[in-house]
Amino acid sequence: MPRRSKILWLLGAIALSGCYRWEPVTTISPREAVEQLEPTLMRVVVDQTQPFVLLQRPIVSEDSIRGLVNTRSGAGTLSSTRSIALQDVRRIEVRRINAWTTAGAVLVGASVVGGVIFLLAFAECDSLFTGC
Numbered sequence: 001m002p003r004r005s006k007i008l009w010l011l012g013a014i015a016l017s018g019c020y021r022w023e024p025v026t027t028i029s030p031r032e033a034v035e036q037l038e039p040t041l042m043r044v045v046v047d048q049t050q051p052f053v054l055l056q057r058p059i060v061s062e063d064s065i066r067g068l069v070n071t072r073s074g075a076g077t078l079s080s081t082r083s084i085a086l087q088d089v090r091r092i093e094v095r096r097i098n099a100w101t102t103a104g105a106v107l108v109g110a111s112v113v114g115g116v117i118f119l120l121a122f123a124e125c126d127s128l129f130t131g132c
Helices: 003-017 030-037 098-122
Strands: 022-023 041-046 054-063 062-074 076-085 093-097
Touching: 030 041, 030 062, 030 093, 041 062, 054 076, 076 093
Parallel strands: none
Antiparallel strands: 022 093, 041 054, 041 093, 054 062, 062 076
């Protein structure tokens, strides 16, 4: 693969990885948030004894939010379904991309790649200003 293609792949990977933040949903009810936003991942805060429950692919079923929860064990990661009554939900949070942090990561990544290319291009030269 040519050097340019590798660089483009690297920059694309940095851009697509993105920087996410958890954002509380306060303007609509938990039921509406699941139905309207259709998040793939959601934090559900139930009470003060545990910080949150992380639900994958949440759906509303009657009076509950249901989704997959991963738990770690000696044998690896196990997925199970967990239901939480809507009346017990104190707060929900959804993942949103943070555009400024992502743009900063892309710029820093591009600068690093550009610096490495510059150094490699002139590694065998005696002087950068007089040519090779």
